Amino acid sequence: MDNKKTPVQKGQNKFSAGRKHRFTDILLYNKKGETRVFLILSFLIPFILIWIMFSHFEVHPFGDKQILVTDLWHQYFPFFKEEHDKLQNLSSLLYSWNTGMGTNFLSVMSYYAASPLNLLAVFFPMEYSRDAMTLFLTIKIGCAGLFFAIFLKHTFKRNDISIVGFSLLYALCSYIMGYYWNLIWIDTVALLPLVVLGTILIVREGKYKLYAVSLALSLIANFYIGLFTCIFTVMVFAAASIIKWQGIKGTFIRLGQIAGATVIGLGMGAFILIPAYLALQLTNSVDNQFPQMISFYEPWLKMISNVIGYHEPTAKEGLPNFYCGMFAVILLGVFLINKKIKIREKIITVLYLSFIIVSCNMNILNYIWHGFHFTNMIPYRFSFIFSFILVAAAYRAFTVITEDIQIFDILALSAMTFIIALVAYRDQTEKALIYSIITCFVYTAVMFIYERKIINKNIMRYLICAVCTVEMGINAYNGVSTVTTTTYSIYPKNNEEIQALIDYTERNDGGFYRTELTSTYTINDPALYGFKGVSQFSSTANVSVTRYLESLGLMASAAGNRYYYTQSTPIINAFLNIKYLMAHDGYSGDETYLDEISSEGTVKLYKNNAYLPIGFAADKSIMNYIGESKEQVENQNELFRLATGLDENVFTAVSIKDVGHKGLNVVKQSVGNYSYQYNKPEDGSDDCYVKYNYTVPDDGPVYAVFFFDNTNGFQVKKDGVTVHSFGNQKYKNVAALGNFKAGDVITLYSNVEKEKSGSGKVFVYQANEELLRQGIEKLSKGGIAVSDYSDTEIKGTFTAENDSVFYTSIPYDGGWKVYIDGEEAEVTPLKNAVVCVPVTAGSHEIRFKYCPPGFAAGAAITVGSVIVFAAIWILEKKYRKKVKTLNCETEKSDAES
Numbered sequence: 081m082d083n084k085k086t087p088v089q090k091g092q093n094k095f096s097a098g099r100k101h102r103f104t105d106i107l108l109y110n111k112k113g114e115t116r117v118f119l120i121l122s123f124l125i126p127f128i129l130i131w132i133m134f135s136h137f138e139v140h141p142f143g144d145k146q147i148l149v150t151d152l153w154h155q156y157f158p159f160f161k162e163e164h165d166k167l168q169n170l171s172s173l174l175y176s177w178n179t180g181m182g183t184n185f186l187s188v189m190s191y192y193a194a195s196p197l198n199l200l201a202v203f204f205p206m207e208y209s210r211d212a213m214t215l216f217l218t219i220k221i222g223c224a225g226l227f228f229a230i231f232l233k234h235t236f237k238r239n240d241i242s243i244v245g246f247s248l249l250y251a252l253c254s255y256i257m258g259y260y261w262n263l264i265w266i267d268t269v270a271l272l273p274l275v276v277l278g279t280i281l282i283v284r285e286g287k288y289k290l291y292a293v294s295l296a297l298s299l300i301a302n303f304y305i306g307l308f309t310c311i312f313t314v315m316v317f318a319a320a321s322i323i324k325w326q327g328i329k330g331t332f333i334r335l336g337q338i339a340g341a342t343v344i345g346l347g348m349g350a351f352i353l354i355p356a357y358l359a360l361q362l363t364n365s366v367d368n369q370f371p372q373m374i375s376f377y378e379p380w381l382k383m384i385s386n387v388i389g390y391h392e393p394t395a396k397e398g399l400p401n402f403y404c405g406m407f408a409v410i411l412l413g414v415f416l417i418n419k420k421i422k423i424r425e426k427i428i429t430v431l432y433l434s435f436i437i438v439s440c441n442m443n444i445l446n447y448i449w450h451g452f453h454f455t456n457m458i459p460y461r462f463s464f465i466f467s468f469i470l471v472a473a474a475y476r477a478f479t480v481i482t483e484d485i486q487i488f489d490i491l492a493l494s495a496m497t498f499i500i501a502l503v504a505y506r507d508q509t510e511k512a513l514i515y516s517i518i519t520c521f522v523y524t525a526v527m528f529i530y531e532r533k534i535i536n537k538n539i540m541r542y543l544i545c546a547v548c549t550v551e552m553g554i555n556a557y558n559g560v561s562t563v564t565t566t567t568y569s570i571y572p573k574n575n576e577e578i579q580a581l582i583d584y585t586e587r588n589d590g591g592f593y594r595t596e597l598t599s600t601y602t603i604n605d606p607a608l609y610g611f612k613g614v615s616q617f618s619s620t621a622n623v624s625v626t627r628y629l630e631s632l633g634l635m636a637s638a639a640g641n642r643y644y645y646t647q648s649t650p651i652i653n654a655f656l657n658i659k660y661l662m663a664h665d666g667y668s669g670d671e672t673y674l675d676e677i678s679s680e681g682t683v684k685l686y687k688n689n690a691y692l693p694i695g696f697a698a699d700k701s702i703m704n705y706i707g708e709s710k711e712q713v714e715n716q717n718e719l720f721r722l723a724t725g726l727d728e729n730v731f732t733a734v735s736i737k738d739v740g741h742k743g744l745n746v747v748k749q750s751v752g753n754y755s756y757q758y759n760k761p762e763d764g765s766d767d768c769y770v771k772y773n774y775t776v777p778d779d780g781p782v783y784a785v786f787f788f789d790n791t792n793g794f795q796v797k798k799d800g801v802t803v804h805s806f807g808n809q810k811y812k813n814v815a816a817l818g819n820f821k822a823g824d825v826i827t828l829y830s831n832v833e834k835e836k837s838g839s840g841k842v843f844v845y846q847a848n849e850e851l852l853r854q855g856i857e858k859l860s861k862g863g864i865a866v867s868d869y870s871d872t873e874i875k876g877t878f879t880a881e882n883d884s885v886f887y888t889s890i891p892y893d894g895g896w897k898v899y900i901d902g903e904e905a906e907v908t909p910l911k912n913a914v915v916c917v918p919v920t921a922g923s924h925e926i927r928f929k930y931c932p933p934g935f936a937a938g939a940a941i942t943v944g945s946v947i948v949f950a951a952i953w954i955l956e957k958k959y960r961k962k963v964k965t966l967n968c969e970t971e972k973s974d975a976e977s
Contacts, residue, residue: 107120108120118233118241118244119226119229119230119243122225122226122243122247122248123222123223123225123226125225125244125248125549126222126224126225126552127218127219127221127225130217130221130222133553133556133557134218134560136560137560137565138565139214139568140210140211141211143568144567144568145565145566145567146214146566146567146568146571147213147563147565148210149261149564149566150261151261151262153602154602154617155192155604155618157209157608158602158607158608159179159189160192160198160201160209161206161610162176162193162607163189163193163198163201164198164204164206165206165610167199167202168201171870171871172871172872173189174871174872174930174931174932175872175895175930175932176871177612178606178607178612179604179606179607179615179616180616180621180625181594181613181614181625181656181890182612182891183891184355184895184933186356186932186935187355187359187932188618188620189352190302190359191619191620194301194302195220195263195264196267196301197219197220197267200212210568210571216263217260217263217266220266220270221256221266221270223271224247224250224269224273225244225248225250225252227270227271227274228250228251228273228471229247230273230274230277231276231277231472232246232247232472234281236475240538241541241542242482242544242545244545245407245541245545245547245548246478246548248405248545248548249407249467249474249548250404250467250468252552252555253401253403253404253464253471254393254402254404254467254559255269255393255401255463256269257555257563258393258395258559258562258563259395259458260563261563265302265305267301267302268298268299268308269305271297271298271309272312274290274294275295275298276313276468277290278290278292278293278341279313279316279320279338282317282334283317283320283321283324283334284320284324286333286334286337288337288344291338291341291342292341292342292344292348293345293348295341295342296344296345296349299346299353303352304461305461308449311449313342321334321335322424323422344945347941347945347948348945348946348949349942350937350939351935352938354934354935354941356620358932358933358934359620359893359932359933360620362622362893363620363621363623364626364638364641366623370444371443374443374444375442376441376442377440377443377446378399378441381503381507382399382506382507383399383441385504385506385507385508386402386403387402387404387470387500388403388500388508388512388516389403389405389406389515389551389555390511390519390554390555390558391509391511391512391558392558392562393558394459394460395562396458397458400459400460400466401463401464401467402467402470404470405548405552407474407523407544408467408470408471408473408474409470409474410492410497410500410524411473411475411477411478411496412473412477413495413496413499414477414478414480414481414489414493415429415476415477416492417488417489417492420484429469432469433466433473436463436465436466436469440459440463446459446460449462450462456639456640481527482540482541485527485530486531487531489527489531490524490531493520493524493527496520497517497521500520501517519551522547526544572601572602573601574664574681576680578609578662579610580680581662581680581685582609582611584678585685591866592694592866592874593612593658593660593691593693594611594612594613594614594658594659594660595611595612595659596614596615596645596658596660597609597645597663598664598667599646599663599664599665600644600645601664602617603615603616613645614634614643615643615645616642616644617642618642620641623638624892624909624911625643625892625913626641628911630811631708631709631712632651632707632715632716632814633715634648634652634813634814640811647669647670647816648783648813648815649731649816650670650688650852650856651852653690653691654691654692654859655719655887655889656889657691657692657693657694658688658691659688660685660687661685662683662684662686665682666679666682666684668686669804669815669817669818670816670818671781672781673690673781674686674687674688674689675689690853692856692860693860693866694874694888695863695864695878695887695890695926696860696862696863696878696887697861697863697880697881697884697885697886697919698723698724698862698884699723699725699884699885700883700884700918701722702885702887702910702916703885703910703916704722705718705719705911706718711785712785712814713731713814713843716731717729717730717731720855723887724858724859726851726854726855728851730848730852731845731846731847732845732846733752733844734777734782734844734845735774736772736773736774737825738773739771739772740771740827741756741771742765742768742769742771743758743760743761743768743834744756744757744758744759745758746770749839752841752842754839754840754841754842755838756770756837757837758832758834758836766834768831768832770829770830770840771827771828772844773825773826774825774826774827774844775824776820776823776825776826776846778846779819779820779822780846780847780849781816781818781819781820782817782819782844782845782846783817783845784815784817784828784842786809786828786830787809787811787812787841787842788830788832788838788842790832791809791830791832791833792808792831793806793809794809794829795828796818796827797826797828797829798820798824798826799824803817804817804818814845828842828844861879861881862884862886863878864876864877865878872930873927873929874927875925875926876925877923877924877925877926878924878926879922879924880919880921880922880924884918884919885908885916885919886916886917886926887914888916888917888928889914890915891915892912892914892915894933895932896928896929897928897929898915898927898929899926899927900917900919905918906918
């Protein structure tokens with residue numbers, strides 16, 4: 081009998097031969113019998129630590145708090161909720177009517193909601209969307225630890241408790257703990273170790289699969305942070321090629337392999353990357369100017385000092401988040417002096433760390449790293465690469481001294497502690513400095529007693545891991561404390577009432593229409609509450625749409641990537657297809673054109689009685705609209721005149737009756753435009769305000785533009801009594817003040833910060849109701865009667881009395897095709913902002929069909945890339961099997977002979 085072990089038995093030291101493997105065996109051991117326990121711990125410990133911190137800060141379900149803050153409140157969750165709703169209803173992910181009047185949702189997802197984990201939202205009820213998002217965040221942080229541990233295991237050929245400790249230094253570093261509320265970034269940060277490992281495997285062994293797949297996932301999850309990964313990949317390939325030099329020929333072979341794998345990785349993500357790139361060409365960011373002069377942001381020592389811990393991480397503005405554990409910092413000393421580490425490794429590591437620091441501090445490099453763009457808050461978004469390099473170099477040093485530690489290594493640890501104390505003592509708090517030094521001493525002490533052989537290697541590793549766990553647990557606490565929380569139970573505001581009113585409109589109106597709120601809660605209320613609306617705040621916002629709406633008097637900012645609705649004029653409501661308005665406080669600033677039809681609690685629902693559908697036949701002269709008047713109401717007058725052919729202005733300005741400013745010298749620069757300077761009142765009071773009085777000429781609603789520097793909104797008063805207060809007017813807009821009687825004296829009043837100077841703009845208007853009704857009636861005759869619509873299609877009929885332009889309030893981005901009577905029509909956008917189509921007189925069928933620009937080509941490239949990737953993999957396996965068979969036959973032949 082042959083006593084040799086079969087291949088199944090070889091290496092199966094953890095499995096019992098001859099029986100089925102238990103699930104626990106499969107979970108805890110790989111096919112080679114190597115334990116997976118340390119990889120599992122690398123995921124579980126950061127995952128559990130972050131949940132412990134959330135529990136401490138009473139994050140739901142442990143209390144009435146939530147992680148939604150800043151842009152996570154205004155952007156990320158509303159878009160996630162929209163995606164969640166689409167997944168559960170199996171509707172198209174290509175387009176959404178619930179944001180920005182209609183938006184290429186694939187481009188929104190590419191930046192905000194493309195995390196593969198988001199697909200799991202389909203298993204969560206909608207009311208638990210926020211809990212699902214929180215869970216996904218903690219999974220991502222756990223994966224950052226797991227993937228870094230995998231990187232360490234395969235790069236340094238280690239599989240012990242030490243990879244757990246060092247993975248914690250990356251998973252809970254200050255970058256992740258300061259920016260975790262930017263959870264849209266964390267997928268790609270977590271995947272970075274796999275991309276780097278994949279790069280190393282190409283250089284070492286020519287293995288490409290991990291690199292191609294992880295690169296594709298990184299870019300799909302978030303193309304923006306994926307850009308940093310791509311830049312760093314070039315750096316890693318260069319470093320790995322130099323460290324493991326294979327000659328010029330070998331290096332060029334590896335270069336060809338990584339180039340091919342990169343093309344495949346990019347190709348697999350092309351279905352979302354190409355549409356995202358094309359969508360970005362329509363944003364404000366394309367207008368950025370390259371810096372003309374080199375400048376630096378911070379003193380160098382101050383920037384470097386942020387490598388120490390026990391302080392608040394940067395969450396919005398501040399120094400780059402470099403901190404990733406004090407052990408990583410002091411091990412750099414060992415890395416630099418230990419002779420077993422190659423000089424070329426040391427030079428490259430120091431150069432790369434220095435390059436990241438310089439990139440953070442120099443305006444030109446910072447601009448290039450951020451995709452030729454200067455960020456709005458949240459600086460140094462690529463600084464997680466510094467943490468990766470530092471922790472990886474530290475582990476390299478640790479593996480060396482673990483096998484052969486010398487007293488000089490202990491001296492290096494001590495010297496780095498002293499150096500970092502000198503660097504940081506001026507720029508960091510005393511508490512942060514002391515605690516960081518104590519932590520360094522603890523790490524040094526553990527390594528010293530190991531060097532003295534008081535403890536063995538295994539105990540030393542477990543002690544180091546324990547100290548890393550405590551240190552990074554404290555950093556996790558500091559991170560959650562700094563980022564803060566908000567209240568779970570009040571978000572979204574009046575949600576039950578608003579959902580009931582949305583249901584009411586859907587039950588009673590089956591057509592296509594838009595709804596809005598009279599005042600904003602977030603800047604993406606349509607996506608948050610789930611209605612077809614106007615408002616949008618997104619880095620992918622179409623700048624032409626933003627400028628168009630800004631010119632007409634909506635709250636908007638091209639640089640701020642936003643436009644959002646607050647109750648405005650009947651022209652705005654008509655031309656933007658707004659049929660219903662909901663008011664959180666029940667207040668309507670326009671009882672003439674809005675009829676109250678329902679209410680829930682304090683929320684009232686109004687129906688627009690001067691409504692126009694999403695598209696209508698307008699006079700051809702509408703294409704002559706310029707909209708460049710600095711006064712937004714004048715632009716509305718112009719648009720209305722050109723669309724209707726009625727050569728009169730709807731809005732006329734109301735003259736000022738008198739003023740009553742106090743504490744200010746106000747100077748009129750031109751009609752409606754003012755400058756002011758602080759002038760302390762003679763009565764010694766602290767009063768400081770502007771006050772404009774008007775006599776209302778006719779019964780009806782009054783509209784105004786009121787925008788002053790250094791104010792926090794304004795009040796509308798009638799006979800000295802406040803009628804309504806408007807919050808902070810961050811951007812100039814046209815607001816509906818309320819309905820008044822002829823002869824009423826109304827006052828626009830606003831407190832101004834003391835000892836400040838600035839400028840302001842005040843215009844008050846009333847509408848010619850007869851003219852407005854006449855124009856609306858004329859345009860509505862050519863309005864579309866929608867017969868059917870979906871996320872990507874609208875069908876209907878309309879009648880044009882004359883050769884006209886079919887004007888729509890559908891944003892133009894090049895993705896809409898329009899068919900009239902079955903024939904494709906030429907789209908001629910107005911101001912490059914909204915879809916318009918020339919039409920002939922008569923009755924027509926019209927169909928709008930949407931596909932994101934670049935999606936068809938991108939999807940084809942993705943399919944092709946996946947096929948190529950699979951084919952190469954299959955051929956490679958067949959080739960290896962054939963070679964193995966030939967080798968076996970050769971061995972058998974040799975044995976027989």
